[in-house]
Amino acid sequence: MEIFLQLLINGLMLGGTFAIISIGLTLIFGIVRVVNFAHGEFLMIAMYGVYLMNLQFGLHPYVAMLPMFFLMFALGAVMQRYIIQPLLSASDEIQIFATVGVSTALMNAGLMVFGADVYSVDMSSAVVGTGMTSIGSLTINNGQLMTFIVSILLIGALDWFLKYTFLGRAIRATAQHRDAALLMGVDVKKIYIIAFGLGAGCLGLAGGLMAPQYPVFPTVGTFFVLTAFIIVVLGGLGSLHGAFLGALIIGVVDSLAGYYIAPDLKEVVYFSIFIAILIFRPTGLFGAGRGSE
Amino acid sequence: MKKYVSKIKGGAVAAVALTMSFSAMADINVGALYPFSGGLALLGNESFRGLEIAIEERNANGGLRGEQIKLVKSDAVDAGQAVGAARKLTSIEGVDVIFGSFSSSISFAATQVAELAAVPYFELGAISDNITDRNMKYVFRSNPTAKNFAEGTIDAIFKVVAPTYGVDAKDLKVAIIHEDALYGTTVSQFQKDIAKEKGLNVVQTLPYSAKAVDLSSLVLRLKGAGADVVLQTSYQNDTTLFFRQMREAGFKPKALIGAGGGYSMKDTVKVVGEKNMEGVLDVDFAQYLMNEAGAPGIKEFQATYKERYGEEPRSGHSLINYSGAKIFLDALEKAASLKADDVREAVMAIDLPIGSTAAGIGAKMNENGQNIRANAAIMQWQDGELKTVYPEAAAVAAPKFPQHP
């Protein structure tokens, strides 16, 4: 029982990390309707950014993630404006390949600039985000706990933004029906740029929150990106709460399958869940998305 | 059906490729085939540096057979590219020999091309045993293989862990964990076989993906099984992840034994932290803290490396590549000509005792071209340094475990 509880905690905490990565993806996926294969590389850039800010200015990653949010926002906006926007009316495969191209270019740019070396933020003198919290015999990684909490806060903030601000409502309208929103006078292009920026900006936060646990290297994005796709589809296209729950589910599945089945088969388990969801419930577990559209 | 555009373009490209073959024909051309990009780039590059230093050293001392050596770099990240790279080296660049390759799958593909082109191929780092099991005449390997690694890790239990703790090795609960790609699988397979043969009590064998972002459940399984000794074959990221989560779960086995890869890397210590690596054993090509007596030239190499690249070696891959390259360059110097058959004759004539090279290995090739005097050394992380603890001739420190009072 104790082991089960610990596995559950580990899974939930891992889920928090997955969530912070997936929130941005579901925003982009749900609103702009583009599968951003460069999402992992955006994460890599954010992680390098946080690392550099820590190295140069001694900023704690949790501080560095704030400027990183805006930098990533800018990066996302530029990507949307100059790469996705011209392709909005193109077919899905064209859009996918544009993002694949960006992904390849960025990953190799990372290799050119930083080399293949693995860098990790020096947390030895940091107080926040390190160490463990023990509850009886159960342990929780403080950094992961922080990630978990921030991802909940982030979802709350985005929720509020989408529901109660004019811009947020315009974003939701655009997500539901692009042409109708256009007719209603919404500047769809601008909305998309903001949405993409927001999605990328979330990764800026992810970069900071993950720094204490994960080192950065050029291919780090590929470690997370497929899982993020699974989570977003599982949770339902564009659904923030869905993405969060999806992330927790995948985290727990990862943890439990790793223990009770086999560590090397846990991906098989969650990819199988993913395929089953796509086939039997393409709208996702929680979303009102339109998977089979 | 309008293919003519393509044909013209294709022709142009190939024509350019052709003109390339008429350039760069001075000196002795030597191919260097490694993964310089992609996921294996770090260790591929580190391996290459060893070769580069060996060649530069040779050039500074008058070159090979009186001529300067020109190193032709060729990047390959997978088998398909390796075939292309080897083809290019053997035909367009017209290299006399090829050095490579760090990755076993690259080596498999490239050696086969070189063999058919009758260009000697010197493998300095890939560890899959059957690379040299394919009856090739011109493929030679200086470095230890996966089997040597596995033997080393099992030896470490018998010769280092058990004596230090003063227990019988067969009473120890051993767990084998490994990344599930080629490297980890190959080594762990031998570990399982040898452990069984020697009567060790293996309680868990767990493969996992090197791309895993969470190993906490694996750690809990090891903890639940009460493993005393964990044998891990891993790259860097999974090593650091494992160490972090082991700490979080409060899992403290008597000994951790790595088979090179992530365990040998300075970067790993940087990420994991010195005190967390204290006492961890590592079986690998010999590293930098060896007794000079057992590894002549290691200090100079280290100094040259630092001067050349402005940093400490990132792992032992440069050293083993350096030593291997030197062994083969010596043979090339002595060969009657650079024709493949003369090279083979010269290589087969090599006879260096163990402990006579910078990496501590000796050199004597068997019929298949595999070096039978290449053993992996057993090392231990002590105070942030990887120190050789076994065999005694090369040892610079006695093994000690923080868990053992």
Place this chain on the structure above:
Amino acid sequence: MNITQPQNYVSLLLLLLMLVFPVVAGSPFVYHIFILVFSYAALASAWNVVGGFAGQLSLGHAVYYGVGSYTATLLMINFGISPWIGMVAGALLASVISVFVSWPCFRLRGPFFALASIAVLEVVRLLVINQHGLTGGSAGLAVPLQQGVEWMVFRERWPYLVISFGLLSAALFVSWKIKNSRLGYYLIAVREREDAALAVGVNAVRVKLAAVIISAFLTSTVGSFHAMYFTFIEPGAVFSLELSIQIAMFALIGGLGTISGPVIGTVLVLPLAELARGWLGDFADGFHGFVYGVVLVIVVLTIPRGLVGQFGARVGALINRLPGYKEPETVQPSTSTLTHVQSETLGQPILVAEHLHKYFGGVHATNDVSLTLKEGEIIGVIGPNGAGKTTVFNQLSGFLKPTSGSVRIRTSYGEWVTPKSPAEFAKAGIGRTFQIVQPFADLSVRENIMIGAFMNTDDHVEARAIAAEVAQLTDLTDQLDKVARDLTVGGMKRLEMARALATRPRILLLDEVLAGLNPSDITKAIEIIRRIRDTGVSILMIEHIMQATMSLSDHVAVINSGSLLIEGEPEKVVKDPQVIEAYLGKEYSHA
């Protein structure tokens, strides 16, 4: 294939030139590049059958490639079976697997299909790693280096070149065959508008499966060949997402859905990438990858339709100036197909709907509708907007399944049947049009009609003849070579009719074919409908334009709020107070 056509002989010549070039150049590296180009072009062509023709963006094609590699290698290692046999065995296995993998995924579109295919690939790769007893796991398998033709391992390079060229030729031939066959048209039809395809009897699932099976088969053969060429396989390398993406990218850059596109894409990109690695690799690790990615983005942004899509027509026109060019022969319309023999069963029921009910959630959209259409008769269905006329039509043509009640059709053999799917309805003799026109917009008018004609023939020439004939009947002869999207509204409506007629229906369901037409077009259309009836086709038509309905219909049925209000002769119906009420409101009914 007519060898004297410039486009054909130029293509063949260039293909041969590609084969000769490395032989003349003689350098092993050039050989290697061309072997790679041929085999990757074969992969891209095979992928294009699914990704281009069928429009299913698969990023999991490495599954089939890997199955080919592993089957051939395992059979060779374990049983000493020649890889030539292994190649066929692998291709068959891949075909079987493709059915199981693709079938459930067909309802997914665009990015979702792509993601599902990636997931399948990952699962297969992980399982191959996990089942190391069978597959050797991730340690990989080394192909024994036994030289000889039967082992597909050679010291010389030219046999590899010949084999890879053979694979490419096979893939191209298959692509060419598909493109010029019924299957090719059907694939495009399903890709563009699945509903319209169903209405002309296309079994969408079967067509897509055929494409996937063919594609998997071809992909797998290249996998087997590559295993023998590289002599080493491991799961990470053969079941790789990068490989899948690369194949698709070659096809994309060249031009999706074209025959030459995948080849051109490969010929252009692969050698460049290969050389760039040599040139740029020294610069900085990763520089060539960076350039590769940037170039891909630029290509996608500047020529999203691919090279052939962008320049193909112009280049084709240039080539056609070469000697030997002949205009495609104008096919004489066949005259026989549509003139039905004077039927003995004229005036007997041909379509019977009994007590149809349809619920959408709580909405009772069709309430106890019964209809009988007699052979040779025109029934006009009228009713206010939203009355549920189209819902009835959809049940009569199989697009909706009635909640209860039955639809029966008398076949030409006199049996009564109740088909199960839209395609079966079409085959039973029902042709239909759509209220919102559904042309295959990128195809020509002729091709649109041919897709209908293919229901009864798989012969290209015959289909053309039928198209010509139907075009005559529907006044589209002048527009046969026009692209459908350029037609006027009237033209599109007539095209709807023409496509339905081309299936040689015995019952035609026309859904507001007159709506939105100008008066002269209406006159034209009415004339056409009469002509159609005179060929022996029974017609059920939904129409708002009363005059037309009155003058055409033998019978008029009025549907209001989902139920059948009245059915009878036009004059009687218009005078019925219920009808007036339904149309104009209660107060008018007593006026």
